[in-house]
Amino acid sequence: MNTLSFTEENYLKSIYHLSEGGVKEVSTNAIADDLQTKAASVTDMIKKLANKEVINYKKYKGVNVSPTGKMAALQVIRKHRLWEVFLVEKMKFNWDQVHEVAEQLEHIKSPLLIQRLDEFLGYPKNDPHGDPIPDEHGEFNSKPQISLSEAELHHEGILMSVKDTSTPFLQYLDKIGAYIGAKIKIMDRVVFDGSHEILLDNKRTLFVSKEVAQNILISE
């Protein structure tokens, strides 16, 4: 497999995410969309990645990650999430400020640094958005969770993670007082627009839109 370039790592990570752990076939357009590039560029790159045997590729049939590719992707994800923890815990970044910088830091090549960083941070299990951090073997345990929009009415759970990690969404959550670890109970669901009435930390009830509900994951 050799080493992957900066760009190759980004493609691989995108494919891994889009395939939800290596099951589904991922389309050229989906990758292009995710990486803000053009389909033709994606075709070129997936040929390279297929040659390096980190993905499986059949013309016109989409791609998915191979076992070695999955490991490589998980290492990049591990680095990304550890750096995010570092930025929030040690550099006093807000959780909506970390993504862009972590995108750069995740490509730093130094196994020793990652090992020491992990130790320095106290072997964290989750990043600031609640996503699990794989260990050096790519292992991680994801606790069962369900989106607010899919959970049953009157279900109560802990805010475990968020699907969307964009600045506007995270700033919105800050504004309404939602955070990883908060207690959320679904009080009502509005049929008209799919919005949700929720009880936050047994203190306040408020309404969130369908879009917001889909991006909040709580414990089952």
Add this chain to the structure above:
Amino acid sequence: MNTLSFTEENYLKSIYHLSEGGVKEVSTNAIADDLQTKAASVTDMIKKLANKEVINYKKYKGVNVSPTGKMAALQVIRKHRLWEVFLVEKMKFNWDQVHEVAEQLEHIKSPLLIQRLDEFLGYPKNDPHGDPIPDEHGEFNSKPQISLSEAELHHEGILMSVKDTSTPFLQYLDKIGAYIGAKIKIMDRVVFDGSHEILLDNKRTLFVSKEVAQNILISE
């Protein structure tokens, strides 16, 4: 000036270092040698850098950094040295292990991160090799220092910094027990091979070669 690419930053840093702060003219070959590349590649790149007005360039006459280029170079150097401090102080790296990783980290783009890192480290004035860390305006005070090989016989001073930061040299210093802050007195100088007899921390006398003496800087 716009932003500089990864590679452009490396060239600029090299030119800055080779010109001892932007004074002397630097030759194409010197840069090629420093960056382990070919003279032809250097010629291409210095044209680009001259177009961006970070260096002054006259064909066949060498280059030196412009005021804007000097500032840009100092920012990269600032980042490099702050990361080195981080690696040694927080990540428990040895001083001979930091260079390669800092070469990568110095190109991370995030003014906020550097500001917070500086604060986190307690606004250090020097990196693990004794080199001064410029502040955000590119200012730094370098205390007067002189190489062991140039100082007067029987001169005594503190080991302030090292010119060579390669792993073999630093490991050699570890071995003989020399470190930044150590007290060194020049006991004798051997005419035959230019080697030096020194007294280290008032404890041990030992001989170091001419090459080693040239790379150790002590207070005047």
Add this chain to the structure above:
DNA sequence: TTATATTTTTAGACTCATCTAAACCTTATC
């Protein structure tokens, strides 16, 4: 001062990652 050696630049080619435009497959629809 002319010849020689060295340094620097140019010319042309290569790789990587990207693009547009056109050609090509696959799928959905009637």
Add this chain to the structure above:
DNA sequence: GATAAGGTTTAGATGAGTCTAAAAATATAA
């Protein structure tokens, strides 16, 4: 099962950074 619509791949070009080989300029030396 023909056709339209959409997705995917190829062809050819571009820019960044690099290289080798050859030409041009400068420096050195007899």
